[in-house]
């Protein structure tokens with residue numbers, strides 16, 4: 141469904157992603173693991189063309205993404221949840237969701253505001269509150285719900301468990317499992333190995349923008365040296 | 374009491390057009406973060422298009438239909454301008470955007486001249502609303518009452534659009550985080566175009582609605598821009614209710630000003646603004662701005678170094694040539710060169726705060742004209758000897774800069790630009806309206822230099838010494854620790870603070886130095902011309918010098934000087950052409966889009982590239 145071929149991405153002169161390639165199949169839930177600064181967020185931004193790769197290809201459902209503006213990528217069915225959440229703090233919860241709304245799409249689950257309020261009951265209670273009045277965990281839920289309003293076929297979740305309370309992390313894990321059950325394809329960037337193992341099928345490990353491992357968690361368990369070298373445990 | 378009420382009603386009626394124009398500007402700024410200096414031009418277009426349509430369309434339906442059609446037409450023109458001129462510069466530094474919109478002003482001015490001619494048009498009366506209604510015995514024009522009724526309707530419509538529709542929600546979201554809105558699948562390019570078109574349409578509507586009370590002329594664009602900026606600054610940039618409140622305050626105040634203090638109507642507006650800003654730096658309903666999304670002067674740049682041996686040779690050769698010029702040149706050339714040097718010093722002083730300090734001042738003419746006026750006033754009223762009056766010019770301008778800087782330095786980016794513009798307007802309005810001292814637009818005349826300088830060649834040497842001295846002085850400061858502190862504050866204020874630099878104080882000092890040097894240029898200017906008029910303080914004068922710095926190139930120290938020489942040189946034949954504004958405007962827009970490094974910057978890039986190719990070939 142998503143295919144990265146030999147991606148090289150830069151911030152100015154800094155070479156961040158170095159010949160990165162991987163595939164994600166439909167219905168898979170994949171973890172993108174790596175330490176701080178490994179390039180996880182940059183990978184997601186490169187898929188979204190927010191940081192367009194200087195060379196290499198990104199294909200989604202057989203269509204080329206490289207060079208498209210970000211809004212086209214989103215319209216093709218990729219939902220992006222940034223790590224810093226970036227909710228619209230001056231807008232209410234309902235208005236935030238409205239910004240994310242896109243028409244229904246074939247081959248992807250369709251979401252309504254009420255369904256999302258079912259998944260995230262906290263948001264339902266605060267529907268008329270402004271974004272800035274919400275706690276970190278609530279903001280994290282809002283940013284996911286907002287992206288789901290676009291009815292994406294592929295969801296890119298950048299560190300959903302970062303900086304939120306353990307109870308909420310657990311709730312988040314349930315949510316992701318629910319999304320998987322709906323048939324959504326998901327890529328999650330994570331540092332929290334436990335969280336990743338609980339919700340995903342496969343791990344891709346990167347370090348300095350290069351792929352170091354790609355396989356199941358059983359395979360990863362068999363190679364503790366990889367885990368020790370590239371993940372902060 | 375009844376008179377009082379009638380005055381208030383007149384003020385409210387005048388607020389209608391002002392609010393429409395200001396709300397458009399505010400809306401555009403809120404979303405695109407571009408301060409559209411060409412907004413007054415859309416207002417002017419609205420008036421001209423409106424007059425034309427009202428001539429064609431008869432009766433009630435024709436009149437109101439013409440107004441609506443005008444809004445539509447001006448909105449379309451706005452969309453066109455946005456797509457062609459602004460889209461390429463959204464990511465450029467603020468200065469480039471401001472300069473681009475200034476190019477648009479020039480183009481529209483000449484296009485309007487071509488289409489409608491130079492004659493003022495009187496607006497037609499609104500059919501069925503010609504007379505007056507008596508309110509407590511006082512006559513109030515019927516059309517005024519209609520305007521008063523219309524304004525809240527428009528405010529409500531805008532409020533509804535912004536807060537209750539999907540488009541409005543997207544617009545507000547984009548105001549906060551455009552990139553995220555894009556990542557959620559919204560094509561923000563069209564959102565921006567839409568907002569710009571709407572803002573322009575509002576300005577056009579304002580121009581058409583005021584027709585029965587005024588008319589259409591070619592000065593409307595600059596005449597309204599001062600008050601519109603005041604309204605937007607007082608209300609808080611990006612706030613529609615703020616614009617409404619401020620438009621009402623300013624208009625009502627103006628009406629009472631005309632009734633009770635007819636000499637100070639213009640000044641009053643700026644005084645109110647200053648008071649509001651002391652209490653609330655971001656306006657009544659504005660909010661603090663987070664530091665610029667797009668850096669002030671763009672991408673990281675080469676460090677500015679003192680000239681090497683070769684560079685120094687060139688400068689010395691140039692100076693020698695200038696010193697020998699009177700031996701070969703005639704009076705005409707020398708006079709032209711005096712103009713060039715004066716303008717070069719003026720431009721260098723702006724370049725100093727703009728290039729090194731990152732402070733985009735839109736009111737630099739206040740200091741040039743301020744210096745000129747200070748010297749002229751001394752000579753005119755107290756017969757001060759020229760030498761003394763001349764020395765007073767930079768001091769007075771420096772003091773003025775300290776006063777204005779005290780308000781402005783607290784802000785940054787576009788707020789700073791707007792505020793400097795507004796303060797320069799304050800100085801202008803003083804010169805224009807305080808007739809007993811400044812003689813208003815009759816100007817101060819017979820301000821001639823002392824006898825020993827009262828010939829072209831000696832005055833040329835005097836100018837050369839002062840001008841070159843001033844420019845070298847500025848260069849010297851840039852390479853002194855003060856200059857490094859200034860640049861550090863521009864590039865990363867936080868880091869500079871951490872290093873123990875008091876960024877705001879350094880900027881304040883730099884602003885005062887730049888003001889003093891502009892005043893020095895003004896001092897030379899007034900004695901070279903023998904007179905000074907309020908035009909030297911106009912917005913257009915501030916824009917001229919900005920354009921010069923921009924055309925020369927912001928990132929090179931020589932930029933201002935080269936730009937001044939270039940513009941003064943071409944101005945002479947350019948202004949002989951009928952439509953020189955159109956040409957200059959198109960040139961400016963082209964430079965912004967195609968060669969944003971300016972003349973010096975582009976030449977240097979070219980030079981580096983050629984040398985590179987030569988080196989490659991040598992291998």
Ligand SMILES: Nc1ncnc2c1ncn2[C@@H]1O[C@H](COP(=O)(O)OP(=O)(O)OP(=O)(O)O)[C@@H](O)[C@H]1O
Nearest residue numbers: 151154156174175176177178179180181182183223
């Ligand atoms: N806007 C930027 N400009 C320049 N360099 C950046 C920028 N954003 C990230 N980097 C650098 O790129 C590298 C990769 O960053 P990235 O954010 O992709 O890492 P990450 O794996 O997401 O880390 P984290 O777990 O901390 O979120 C880092 O070295 C970082 O310093």
Ligand SMILES: [Mg+2]
Nearest residue numbers: 180181182223
């Ligand atoms: Mg990250």
